[in-house]
Amino acid sequence: MTTPPPSPLIRALDLTKVYYPGAAVEVRALGGVSLDLFPGELVVLLGASGSGKSTLLNILGGLDTPTSGSLSYRGQDLTGADETTLTAYRRENVGFIFQFYNLIPSLTARENVALITDIADDPMDPAEALNRVGLSGRMDHFPSQLSGGEQQRVAIARAIAKNPDVLLCDEPTGALDVRTGITVLSAIERINAELGTLAVVITHNVAIADMADRVILLSDGRITDIRANATRRRAEELEW
Numbered sequence: 749m750t751t752p753p754p755s756p757l758i759r760a761l762d763l764t765k766v767y768y769p770g771a772a773v774e775v776r777a778l779g780g781v782s783l784d785l786f787p788g789e790l791v792v793l794l795g796a797s798g799s800g801k802s803t804l805l806n807i808l809g810g811l812d813t814p815t816s817g818s819l820s821y822r823g824q825d826l827t828g829a830d831e832t833t834l835t836a837y838r839r840e841n842v843g844f845i846f847q848f849y850n851l852i853p854s855l856t857a858r859e860n861v862a863l864i865t866d867i868a869d870d871p872m873d874p875a876e877a878l879n880r881v882g883l884s885g886r887m888d889h890f891p892s893q894l895s896g897g898e899q900q901r902v903a904i905a906r907a908i909a910k911n912p913d914v915l916l917c918d919e920p921t922g923a924l925d926v927r928t929g930i931t932v933l934s935a936i937e938r939i940n941a942e943l944g945t946l947a948v949v950i951t952h953n954v955a956i957a958d959m960a961d962r963v964i965l966l967s968d969g970r971i972t973d974i975r976a977n978a979t980r981r982r983a984e985e986l987e988w
């Protein structure tokens with residue numbers, strides 16, 4: 749008897765995205781992307797600047813809608829969903845991390861995380877979320893009292909505190925030096941391992957691809973290769 753393949757958590761079929769930034773100007777950011785993402789995997793989305801990585805991630809997370817194609821989450825079709833449905837999808841299932849941390853300067857690390865846990869259905873304690881990213885000793889610090897890497901880890905704690913199934917990370921180390929970037933990638937790796945959160949990490953840094961289960965290469969709005977790493981390198985071992 750053969751084991752049936754696992755069901756994808758997110759399925760994207762033939763996604764296109766066309767922007768019209770000015771009269772008679774058309775930018776085709778995605779040219780037909782099909783992709784299955786599975787529970788618990790760590791995926792790196794690799795591509796040059798302008799290849800469509802952020803556009804794809806934003807559509808996968810319900811922050812943006814495709815021009816054509818379809819998107820489903822756990823078999824629920826989200827294509828053409830209204831803003832209320834997409835907001836519920838994001839709020840219940842998706843944590844986002846961006847290059848810049850977007851923390852509220854007048855709130856402590858714990859309070860920044862609590863902003864989310866206060867409105868989530870089944871959140872973890874803010875202290876637990878901060879502990880999971882190695883910041884148990886920094887809970888009552890304000891963002892200005894934290895390093896860039898620590899601020900990004902607060903942002904990760906905020907993203908995971910609502911127990912999402914999906915963590916979407918857009919250039920999470922883009923503003924950080926190598927050493928600090930690695931502490932941030934280690935935190936993402938730990939969340940993926942301990943909570944089984946599907947993690948998708950956008951980067952243009954080839955070295956980061958080694959920490960993934962699968963690497964998806966994007967070029968000119970199309971997937972040009974999907975490869976599985978036979979073994980994953982630990983974030984701690986990465987160099988660039």
Ligand SMILES: Nc1ncnc2c1ncn2[C@@H]1O[C@H](COP(=O)(O)OP(=O)(O)OP(=O)(O)O)[C@@H](O)[C@H]1O
Pocket residue numbers: 767768769775776777795796797798799800801802803804952
């Ligand atoms: N709101 C928009 N209006 C017009 N064009 C856009 C818009 N957003 C993105 N684009 C264009 O779509 C293409 C893909 O952009 P996207 O930001 O997805 O690429 P990226 O791979 O994430 O790039 P980077 O690594 O530089 O962030 C680019 O040519 C970009 O200029």
